[in-house]
Amino acid sequence: MSISLHPDTPQARTAPSAAAAGVVPGEAAGRGIRTRLFTKYVALFVAVVAIALLANGLFEVFFYYREHKAALIRVQHEQAEAAAAKIGQFVKEIESQLGWTTQLPWSAGSIEQRRFDAQRLLRQVPAVTELAQVDATGKERLRVSRLAMDATDSGIDLSADPKFTEAVAHKVYYGPVYFRRESEPYMTLALAGARKDAGVSIAEVNLKLIWDVVSQIKVGEHGHAYVVGPEGRLIAHPDISLVLRNTDMSGLAQVRAAQAGGGTLSDALPEARNIQGQKVLTTSAPIEPLHWTMLVELPVEEAYAALYASLQRLAIVLLAASIFAVLAGIFLARRMVGPIQALRSGAERIGGGDFSQRISIKTGDELEGLADQFNDMGARLQESYADLENKVERRTAELSETLEQQTATSEVLEVISSSPGELAPVFYKMLENATRVCGASFGVMNLWDGESFTIAADYNVPAAFAASRKDVEIRPRPNSALAEVVRTREVVHVHDVRNTPAYLAGGPAVRAISDVAGARTIVIVPMLKENELIGTIAVYRKEVRPFADKQIALVENFTKQAVIAIENARLLKQLRERTTELSQSLDNLRTAQDRLIQTEKLASLGQLTAGIAHEIKNPLNFVNNFSSVSTELIDELNQALQSASLDGKTKEEVDELTGMLRSNLEKVVQHGKRADSIVRNMLLHSRAGSGEHRPSDINAVVEESLNLAYHGARAERPAFNVTLEREFDPGAGTVDVYPQEIARVLLNLISNGFYAAAKRKESATDGFEPTLNAATKNLGDKVEIRIRDNGTGIPPEVKAKLFNPFFTTKPAGEGTGLGLSMSHDIVVKQHGGTIDVNTEPGVFTEFIITLPRQMAADDTPGGKN
Structure with missing residues (x-):
């Protein structure tokens, strides 16, 4: 491996700080870096090897532990099931042999045959030490024993003994385990015959043979098996002394769990402690049909001995691998630190601006390729550095142009806004x-x-x-x-x-x-x-x-702003024209409002007169039409009466004509009164007040109106009866009012209440009783009057139009629609008060009138509009 660092050109430069210090750049730092890299590489190799081995070992141990434990539990469970099967088979064989003794029915000559069968059973089944045979009545007839004298017709009554009753009820009876002479465990086995007169055979079974089965079960070196009864008592155990002491095993967790699971332990309790306090691996199996439980236990130390040996081997292998990893890490770290230091030094020089220096590493691997890439990067940086200033100048010019365009746009927007x-x-x-x-x-x-x-x-x-x-x-x-x-x-x-x-x-x-x-x-x-x-x-x-495209785009932007400016100017012009039109319309509206105020009284009077004329027309037409019809009926009736033969009409037909005449005449009278009432209302309303306002006792006014309305309603409907309720406040006192006008209002409201109550009474089927309540209340400078009925109520859509002129919900010909309108005008306009209504459809209606105690000084009849 060859490593060098040299410049390619005579103009190679070194970092000023390194030259001033007289040290190759990065040399001192390189020594520190090498020490840290060396430590990291060694630690990395050790960690990789150790973690891999440790993870593999832990996984192996974990799965080996689970598989080994499952295998041990499976083997123990198979042993427990095999032992339980042997014990169950042992009891079943005894039960089968005992069945031969219940075949014959009881008779005087069968006693010897039964004795012979019993002795043969004792010879064939060594576990049976005594056999008693009981007849169908529960009397002991024969007892054969290995340990005592035989007895015939002893007369012992076992009819109430569970040995007899349970055997008869269930055909077989397994008695609890007991110890004879505190030495050997015994169990009573009773079997009933297939026939009713065959009786019951009761055998006393020695369970020592079960102990022999349990003692022969080998579970590892120190494991064992034992049997417990339903109550947790020990029945069989390799240590016979525990059985002889009648040991209670129900305190052990595994015994309780097995009994709770029907003789089978759940997987949640594979480990527990035995009666000596030793931790054991345990399993169980049920023994049928005795309801006993067979448990097999193996000490945990013995069960996991192989696992502990595997852990020791893993620790030895891990230690050896760690030593190897340390040595390999030291070797590889030494091989890698040198090239990396050369790369770091070269990168530091390039970062200092020496783009002409080159890194030479001859390792033949990726590090050499990385050095070549650093050299290429230096060459490209050297080339691009020369062009960088030109790019900066061009970019500055572009930014200046953009700023100028934005400034121009903002100036145009400023002119548009100003x-x-x-x-x-x-x-x-x-x-x-x-x-x-x-x-x-x-x-x-x-x-x-x-x-x-x-x-x-x-x-x-x-x-x-x-x-x-x-x-x-x-x-x-x-x-x-x-x-x-x-x-x-x-x-x-x-x-x-x-x-x-x-x-x-x-x-x-x-x-x-x-x-x-x-x-x-x-x-x-x-x-x-x-x-x-x-x-x-x-x-x-x-x-x-x-x-340029940017310049054309700027002009396009100006055209869009110009379109917006033109549109804004057009809208502003329209807004000004519309404002002028609205101003003129407002002036015209004010003029029209003044004219409307001047003609309001005349318009109201004309509307009132037209409405009343319309209402008078119907009843008067009815009077005219029925008058002519009644005249014809009278003429026909007179002719019929003058005729001797009545022209074929019977007395009944004449009575019918007379009745029709009377009915029509009554309707004529009724509609005539209605027309008269309409005219009187018109005259009273047109007078805009009656008499002069004066202080009046408001309770007396309400009481008088209540009585007048009540008697008027009774006169029209004699069968109608309404309950009147009064709640007058003595503090209500006197009020400055037009008494006749207020009485008209009260009469109108009370009459409406009677009408609503009567209407609800006609449709009620639940014993409804109509009531009307009149109340007054002192409010200081005002007085409140409430008129409440429990009639049909007022729907919301009717309530909204209740005080409108000519609005009525009564059938045609029964109302003018002026009563509530006049009442509103009298209370509000004439007296300066308020009138409101509170109602619930189908439940009640309540009118609330509020009157000032003192009318204003300028109030005159009809003075308020």
């Missing part, structure tokens, strides 16, 4: 800035009226050219630049006027532009409003020099 509605200064400022920023000689703005152009503004235009075009309409000629703008609505850029077809064809307008004004290069930009041409802005140069 001269609203005035277009001449705005157009001039646009042309001035467009000509200046674009480096043009002069500019012209034309407005288009659909047929020709007129000059709206110009800037720096030559005098001769301006004089030739003053007050002249310019019509675009074919093939001219203006004609092209009108046709395409797009920008037209003429690089040289003298090379255009219009100039070559001798067009006077084009030759005037070139020959008189001296223009050679032109750009014409249309002013568009929603694609509608309204004018153009044209800038001219006297030399052949095309405009």
